[in-house]
Amino acid sequence: MIVGLAACGIGSSSEDALAKEGMAIYEMHCLNCHGEAGTGEGGLANAPVHGPLGHTWHHPDWMLKEMILGTFDYPQKTMPSFVGKLSDSDVEAVLEYIKSGWDTPQIVWQKEVTLKWNELNQGEDDQ
Numbered sequence: 001m002i003v004g005l006a007a008c009g010i011g012s013s014s015e016d017a018l019a020k021e022g023m024a025i026y027e028m029h030c031l032n033c034h035g036e037a038g039t040g041e042g043g044l045a046n047a048p049v050h051g052p053l054g055h056t057w058h059h060p061d062w063m064l065k066e067m068i069l070g071t072f073d074y075p076q077k078t079m080p081s082f083v084g085k086l087s088d089s090d091v092e093a094v095l096e097y098i099k100s101g102w103d104t105p106q107i108v109w110q111k112e113v114t115l116k117w118n119e120l121n122q123g124e125d126d127q
């Protein structure tokens with residue numbers, strides 16, 4: 001488990017550092033099922049691709065975080081739970097890594113969807 005982030009600058013450089021942490025987590029816990037983050041290459045046939053060709057970017061942040069952690073329930077769930085294995089900041093980091101592969105319009109759209117969900121207050125403890 002990765003604890004905290006080195007305070008190393010502002011803006012996009014701290015996002016880059018977070019994505020870098022997330023890459024290590026992804027490689028350790030996600031790669032064998034989801035394959036290469038951008039293309040899904042090498043992954044299982046039933047594990048969705050997280051890159052621009054997948055639909056992961058359609059979901060708001062709170063939902064993605066719960067999906068990653070395993071606290072979001074949906075029918076026929078097969079993805080393992082990471083409760084007790086990944087901290088909230090690990091989940092943030094791995095999500096940042098996934099986002100770093102999206103196209104700019106997808107990033108912009110997903111940010112808006114996340115804000116709208118937060119406005120409607122349907123998500124949980126998402127800031």
Ligand code: HEC
Pocket residue numbers: 025026029030031032033034046047048049054055056057059064067068076077078079080082094
């Ligand atoms: C044992 C294989 C397996 C592992 C390990 C795994 N996943 Fe998954 N994941 C799946 C499958 C299969 C699905 C499709 C939904 C389902 O069956 O639960 C999924 C769904 C998802 C979704 C929803 C995607 C979407 O587009 O709706 C996200 C996000 C996700 N996984 C992220 C991760 C992350 C991040 C990790 C590592 C921390 C991870 N998964 C580890 C198999 C896995």
